[in-house]
Amino acid sequence: MEDFEKAKTLDPMNPALVVNYKKLRGITCIVLCEPGDEKIFT
Amino acid sequence: MSNYIQRGLVYQDMGNHQYAITDFKTAIEIQPDYALSHFHMGVSKLKSRLVHEAIQDFKASKRIEETPAVLDGLGCCYHARQKFEKAISYFDQAIEAKPYKVDFLKNRAQCYFDMHEYQKAIDDLDTALHHNNSDPQVLYKQGIAYFAFKKYKKCIKTMKLALQSKPFMTYEADIFYHLGLAYCRLQKFEKSIFPYTECIRKIPSDLRYIHERAKAYQMIEEHKRAVDDFDIVIKKNPKNAHAYFRRAFSLKALGVSDSRHLC
Numbered sequence: 001m002e003d004f005e006k007a008k009t010l011d012p013m014n015p016a017l018v019v020n021y022k023k024l025r026g027i028t029c030i031v032l033c034e035p036g037d038e039k040i041f042t
Numbered sequence: 043m044s045n046y047i048q049r050g051l052v053y054q055d056m057g058n059h060q061y062a063i064t065d066f067k068t069a070i071e072i073q074p075d076y077a078l079s080h081f082h083m084g085v086s087k088l089k090s091r092l093v094h095e096a097i098q099d100f101k102a103s104k105r106i107e108e109t110p111a112v113l114d115g116l117g118c119c120y121h122a123r124q125k126f127e128k129a130i131s132y133f134d135q136a137i138e139a140k141p142y143k144v145d146f147l148k149n150r151a152q153c154y155f156d157m158h159e160y161q162k163a164i165d166d167l168d169t170a171l172h173h174n175n176s177d178p179q180v181l182y183k184q185g186i187a188y189f190a191f192k193k194y195k196k197c198i199k200t201m202k203l204a205l206q207s208k209p210f211m212t213y214e215a216d217i218f219y220h221l222g223l224a225y226c227r228l229q230k231f232e233k234s235i236f237p238y239t240e241c242i243r244k245i246p247s248d249l250r251y252i253h254e255r256a257k258a259y260q261m262i263e264e265h266k267r268a269v270d271d272f273d274i275v276i277k278k279n280p281k282n283a284h285a286y287f288r289r290a291f292s293l294k295a296l297g298v299s300d301s302r303h304l305c
Contacts, residue, residue, distance in 0.1 A: 001299065003290035011283035029260055029291045032284050035226035035234075036189075038253060041281040 010041070046072070050082060059086040077106035084115050093122045110139040114146045121153045129153050144170045144177065151183060160191035178209035182217055194224040215244040219251055222258070231261040249275050253285060265292040 007017045016032055033039070050065030066083040069076070084099035100115045117132035133150035140146060151166035167184040171177065181204035188197035201221045209217060221237035238255035245251065256271030272289035275282055293299070 001290070003286040003293065007283040007287035007290070010281055010286065014283065017283060017287050024294070027291075028263070028295060029288065032287065035254055035257065036220075036223040038250060038284065041279060041283060 044069075047079060047082065050086070054082065054086050054089075057089075059090045062086040063090070075106055077103045077109070077112075080106065081109070081112055081115065084112075084119075088115065088119055088122065091122075093119050110136040110143065110146065113139070114143075114149060117146075117153070118149055121149070121156070124156075126153060126157045130157075142169070142173045144173055144180065148180060148183065151187070155183075155187055155190065158190075160187050163187045164191065176203070176207040178204045178207035179213070181207060182209060182213050185217065185220060189220050189224055192227075194227045197221075197224040211244070215241040215248070215251070218244070219254070222251075222254060226254070226258055226261075231258045234258045235262075249278055249282075253282070256285070257288060260288060260292050263295065265295045268292040269296065 001021065004017075004019055004021075011017055016030065019030070046065045046069040050062040050069065053059070053062035053065065063083060063086050066079050066086065069079040070083065073079070080099050080103035084096045084103060087093075087096035087099055097116065097119045100112050100119065103109075104112045104116070113132045113136035117129045117136060120126075120129035120132060130150065130153055133146060133153060136146045137143070137150060147166045147170040151163040151170070154160070154163040154166065164184055164187045167180050167187065170180045171184070174180070181200055185197050185200040185204055188194070188200055198221060201217050201224070204217050205214075218237040218241035222234040222241065225231070225234035225237070235255065235258055238251055238258060241248070241251045242255065252271050253275045256268045256275065259265070259268035259271060269289055269292045272285050272292065275285040276289065279285070
């Protein structure tokens with residue numbers, strides 16, 4: 001949970017980083033972008 | 043005059059364009075109507091990113107003698123200024139005069155690539171490959187064009203050929219990186235691990251490579267390895283929200299609630 005919260009803090013305007021913890025069971029990952037299309041965080 | 047040109051070309055080859063420009067300038071002062079001095083000056087100015095001045099030099103050369111190389115040089119200048127249509131028109135003229143000059147084809151292909159005209163870029167590089175089918179740089183550029191065009195299987199095939207052709211170190215890591223990316227785009231995450239590992243081995247400081255490998259490890263549920271890679275990305279770029287977000291899933295899969303508990 002700590003990492004999810006940290007991600008949200010670092011990129012607060014990104015709705016993809018907002019997760020409902022109650023619905024995370026069984027979800028192994030959420031695809032944020034295509035391979036090679038990573039956003040640059042500076 | 044020729045001594046100045048010769049020395050200027052040595053400096054140009056070494057990448058010391060400031061000294062090269064001084065020599066070409068002297069050569070022009072001695073004999074202003076010698077086209078090659080202006081041409082070489084244009085090349086060094088372009089490589090020094092003095093694009094506007096380079097255009098004047100190439101045009102001066104063209105006024106004395108129009109050669110395919112000068113037309114290509116003008117194409118490169120307008121490409122650098124993102125005047126793509128004008129650049130293509132000069133490249134067309136250069137290639138019409140010398141259809142199998144690989145450098146001209148590579149330059150026009152790069153221009154088409156930047157215009158998102160991927161098929162035209164691929165076609166130009168194909169023509170270049172007819173001349174030398176194992177030119178690693180042409181194969182690499184074509185692989186990149188296939189990737190941008192979302193032709194991932196062709197990208198993989200071309201990048202593998204580029205690797206067999208002994209590519210320069212300057213772009214070898216990028217070949218492996220794009221191989222990994224192409225496998226991932228085809229959902230073949232397991233196959234991406236080796237190329238990602240190779241590009242990391244060649245350039246360990248490039249966090250893009252480590253992050254993409256972490257993502258691939260996560261997709262094949264090698265969560266411990268994924269976390270190790272995400273840790274490196276986060277340590278070196280603590281503002282990377284995506285890396286935190288993804289690490290959270292791998293930690294969850296490992297049953298670890300806090301990253302600090304892993305160690």
